[in-house]
Amino acid sequence: MRSRTPAPMIAALGAAEREPALQDALNEPARTPWRLRTRLLGLAGLVALLAYPFVLNAPFPQHVMIMIFLYALMAQSWNILAGYCGQISLGHAVFFGIGAYSSGFLFATFRVSPWLGMMVGIAIAMAAAVAIGLPTLRLRGHYFAIATLVIAESVQIVFQRWEFVGAASGIWLPIVRENPLLNFQFNESKIPYYFIALGFLSLVCLAVWYLERSKAGYYFRAIREDPEAASSLGVDVSRYKVLAFMISAGFMSIAGTFYAQYVLVVDPETVFPLTLSILVLLIAVMGGVGTLWGPIIGAAVLVPLSEFTRIYLGGTGGSVDLIIYGALIVLICVFRPVGLLGIWKDWRLGTAVGGAKNRGNA
Amino acid sequence: MAMLEVKGLTKKFGGLVANDDIAFAVKEGEILGLIGPNGAGKSTLFDLLTGFQRPDAGYVSFLGRSLLGSRPDQISRLGVGRTFQKLRPFDHMTVEENVMVGVLQHTANLRVAREQALGALFFVGLLEKRGAHGHMLSTGQRKRLELARAMATRPRLLLMDEVSGGVDQRSLPGLIDLVNRLKQQGMTMIIIEHNMQVLMSLADRVLALHLGRKIAEGTPEEIQNDRKVIESYLGLAYA
Numbered sequence: 001m002r003s004r005t006p007a008p009m010i011a012a013l014g015a016a017e018r019e020p021a022l023q024d025a026l027n028e029p030a031r032t033p034w035r036l037r038t039r040l041l042g043l044a045g046l047v048a049l050l051a052y053p054f055v056l057n058a059p060f061p062q063h064v065m066i067m068i069f070l071y072a073l074m075a076q077s078w079n080i081l082a083g084y085c086g087q088i089s090l091g092h093a094v095f096f097g098i099g100a101y102s103s104g105f106l107f108a109t110f111r112v113s114p115w116l117g118m119m120v121g122i123a124i125a126m127a128a129a130v131a132i133g134l135p136t137l138r139l140r141g142h143y144f145a146i147a148t149l150v151i152a153e154s155v156q157i158v159f160q161r162w163e164f165v166g167a168a169s170g171i172w173l174p175i176v177r178e179n180p181l182l183n184f185q186f187n188e189s190k191i192p193y194y195f196i197a198l199g200f201l202s203l204v205c206l207a208v209w210y211l212e213r214s215k216a217g218y219y220f221r222a223i224r225e226d227p228e229a230a231s232s233l234g235v236d237v238s239r240y241k242v243l244a245f246m247i248s249a250g251f252m253s254i255a256g257t258f259y260a261q262y263v264l265v266v267d268p269e270t271v272f273p274l275t276l277s278i279l280v281l282l283i284a285v286m287g288g289v290g291t292l293w294g295p296i297i298g299a300a301v302l303v304p305l306s307e308f309t310r311i312y313l314g315g316t317g318g319s320v321d322l323i324i325y326g327a328l329i330v331l332i333c334v335f336r337p338v339g340l341l342g343i344w345k346d347w348r349l350g351t352a353v354g355g356a357k358n359r360g361n362a
Numbered sequence: 363m364a365m366l367e368v369k370g371l372t373k374k375f376g377g378l379v380a381n382d383d384i385a386f387a388v389k390e391g392e393i394l395g396l397i398g399p400n401g402a403g404k405s406t407l408f409d410l411l412t413g414f415q416r417p418d419a420g421y422v423s424f425l426g427r428s429l430l431g432s433r434p435d436q437i438s439r440l441g442v443g444r445t446f447q448k449l450r451p452f453d454h455m456t457v458e459e460n461v462m463v464g465v466l467q468h469t470a471n472l473r474v475a476r477e478q479a480l481g482a483l484f485f486v487g488l489l490e491k492r493g494a495h496g497h498m499l500s501t502g503q504r505k506r507l508e509l510a511r512a513m514a515t516r517p518r519l520l521l522m523d524e525v526s527g528g529v530d531q532r533s534l535p536g537l538i539d540l541v542n543r544l545k546q547q548g549m550t551m552i553i554i555e556h557n558m559q560v561l562m563s564l565a566d567r568v569l570a571l572h573l574g575r576k577i578a579e580g581t582p583e584e585i586q587n588d589r590k591v592i593e594s595y596l597g598l599a600y601a
Contacts (some may be wrong), residue, residue: 022484025492030476214471222463225452225496232412232446233515234467236437290454 006021035233053194062190066262068303069197074203074255074276075295081248082281083289084208084217086224087137087241088145091276093154094132095125095249097159099256104171104266108182114184118257125253127244127293133245137238149274156272170267173260184261191339193262200258201296204251213246223289275322283324286332288339297340302328363392363426365550366411366519371420373406380406382574384420388519388552393545395565395582396554399595402571404554405447408521411552412444413437419477424519438447443517445508447554451496457483457507458492464514465515482510486540502533519550525564526557538563562586570595 033285034042053062074096081099082088087255102124112120137146158167173281176183186192219240222230227237260266279302313320330337338346364387370383373473380403384390385488388394403536409415411422414470422429438444452460455590461479462472469475483489486506491499499507505525512520516592541564544551561568561582568585578585585591 019484021489024478025480025484025489026477030472032457044380056563072374169434213472215466215472217477218459218463218466218472221459222452225454228414229446229450229452230432230463232438232444233464233511234435235463236433304368 002024014111031151040287047127049198054189055193057257059190062194064304065191066190066197066308067307068299069194069201069260070255070258071280071283071303072296072299073197073201073204073258073271074252074280075287075299076201076208077248077251079284079289079291079295080208080211080220080251083245083284083291084211084224085220085241085244087244088142088281089245089248090145090281091148091150091155091278092127092248092252092273093272093276094148094152094155095252096256096276097155097268098128098163098249098260099173099253099258100260100266100271101159101165102253102257103257104173104260105165106173108173113182114257114261118254121253121257122250125249129245129249130242133242134238135244137241149277152272153274159268159272166267168268170265170270173263173264173266184257185264188357193258197258200254203254205249205292205296207251213293216240216243221290233316279325282329285329286325286339288341291339292342294339294341301340363463364388365392365425366552367421367423368411369421370419370428371407371410371422373410373415374418375544376544379574381410381417384571384576386569386576386579388550390518390550391548392550392566393564394552395561395568396552396571397556397558397561397585397591398571399566401573402595403574404571405523406574408444408523408552408554411428411437411521412442429586438515438517441516441518443512443515443519444521445505445512445528449501449504449508451499451504451511453496455496456492457494457496457499458486460496460507461510462515464511468516479510482514485513485543486510487536490515501531502529502537505529505537506540513544517549520544520551522551522553524554524556526555526560534560555595558586 038315052065056062074092077095078089078092099118099121103112103114106112106117106120107114132151136144136151139147159165165171173185175187176185177187180186180192184196211220218241219230219235222233222235223237223240231237256271259271263270281299283302284295284296286302287296288294302325305324309321309324363550368387368390369385371381373381382403384407386394386401396407398404404416410417411429413429413432413436417430418570422529424437424440424442427440429440429442434442452463455463458476460480462475462481465475465478474536481493483492486509487504488506488510491507492578496504496507509522522541524532525586526540529537538560541551541553545564551563553561554566565582568580568582569576570585570588570591573589577590577594578588580588
């Protein structure tokens with residue numbers, strides 16, 4: 001129906017284009033361009049990220065950064081579906097597990113390059129998102145969350161019993177010394193993992209950046225805000241919900257493949273746990289949902305916290321990080337549901353206004 | 363040929379008959395007013411026409427095409443726009459972005475969408491508020507926003523659920539003027555309106571509903587003098 005004759009109203013709108021107020025509005029840029037200081041800060045940040053593993057050339061600081069990238073990647077994937085499109089998933093571990101098992105199984109059994117396995121994982125994760133999404137995304141609000149939670153738990157149980165993929169003991173990936181790049185295995189150093197994780201994170205962030213500037217991104221947000229109003233404006237709500245779910249699941253499975261190659265063991269307890277689904281949600285909420293930077297900030301704050309408590313409290317402190325997470329999330333939800341990013345933005349806005357006032361008085 | 367044709371439209375909620383055998387037609391360029399006391403079935407009728415509810419019986423055809431079984435988004439893309447009685451702006455999107463969502467069914471180009479959205483905002487007099495978020499607007503401004511959003515889809519037929527409801531006296535003339543300008547440009551509309559004065563000034567023809575049934579149809583003057591309408595709705599003040 002694209003080639004419909006335009007209604008007369010639009011003709012009148014064309015005439016209005018000569019109005020100065022409208023002309024001004026049309027001429028202004030859709031988004032304020034970055035200021036020089038922001039650009040320089042961004043450049044400095046990029047250099048710091050590239051230099052980090054060489055400056056702090058020890059396994060632990062590199063491992064912490066890799067974990068930050070990995071969790072930011074997952075939180076960002078979740079953010080696409082929940083933050084932008086408003087569909088809260090409590091079972092995102094499913095797609096992480098699918099990614100880990102797909103590449104892990106293909107490599108362990110047929111020596112298929114994990115890069116290829118990753119592609120297979122993405123395809124399976126997207127297909128699973130369609131299969132899960134078509135029936136469950138019709139459900140409103142909390143019911144979708146509950147459905148994903150239950151499905152994720154069921155999938156974990158299936159993998160615990162499924163002999164073909166190693167049942168409860170999972171898959172041990174064979175260690176291969178030759179051709180590390182093709183085999184996605186780097187046994188000498190963590191630096192390649194560092195850059196691959198950074199690359200994957202950049203990829204998902206680029207996708208979100210693009211989404212914010214695309215029709216699909218506008219439709220996702222409209223669906224989050226009010227699905228009925230969105231449909232009255234021509235948005236095919238179920239189709240775009242499923243699309244958001246597919247994109248989200250695809251990136252989540254990339255994280256799964258990365259994790260499998262990083263630890264070289266895949267088992268149902270570590271790749272399908274409920275805690276992973278919840279953690280990914282907490283990180284995004286902590287940082288600020290529905291924003292590009294929120295999941296990254298959330299991961300940068302929460303992941304080191306968890307790594308350090310694990311070191312200082314050892315095995316007995318296994319859940320202390322979760323207790324701290326829980327407390328932080330309660331604080332955020334009660335006081336500032338906008339997340340850390342929102343708090344920072346408000347603070348900056350506040351100081352900017354205050355600064356202007358002070359200048360006025362002087 | 364009529365633009366919209368409705369025959370035998372019936373919708374039941376349990377034992378309640380919300381729309382009972384409704385029939386009417388709307389010609390191109392015409393404004394049809396819809397009146398009736400609360401619970402008469404006006405909003406249900408809108409929901410049936412725009413695919414938000416499925417009728418139990420009856421027939422709806424728009425430009426010679428049946429709308430039965432179509433989803434709201436499909437009906438919107440066919441050229442039927444609507445606003446809601448309970449206003450539903452996208453609260454966490456700017457006014458400009460709200461309207462862009464409407465344009466995007468015609469283009470995937472955001473620059474084009476923004477241009478057309480600004481045009482629609484200019485038309486409804488909300489251009490200055492383009493950067494504000496939905497929840498920062500007054501009721502009158504939100505009505506304008508909903509109208510701009512619906513217009514952005516370039517409808518051939520626009521269904522407006524209440525022009526005056528919840529709007530203060532100061533903003534009302536502006537809104538009426540807005541609908542009048544749409545009318546002058548030949549927009550076909552169905553308007554639900556409780557304020558009889560407003561309706562009389564806008565509508566070419568009026569349809570009166572009561573308890574889900576059509577009780578009268580005619581020019582505004584005929585409706586104002588109809589015995590059944592006076593009894594059920596207008597009350598003695600109009601007798």
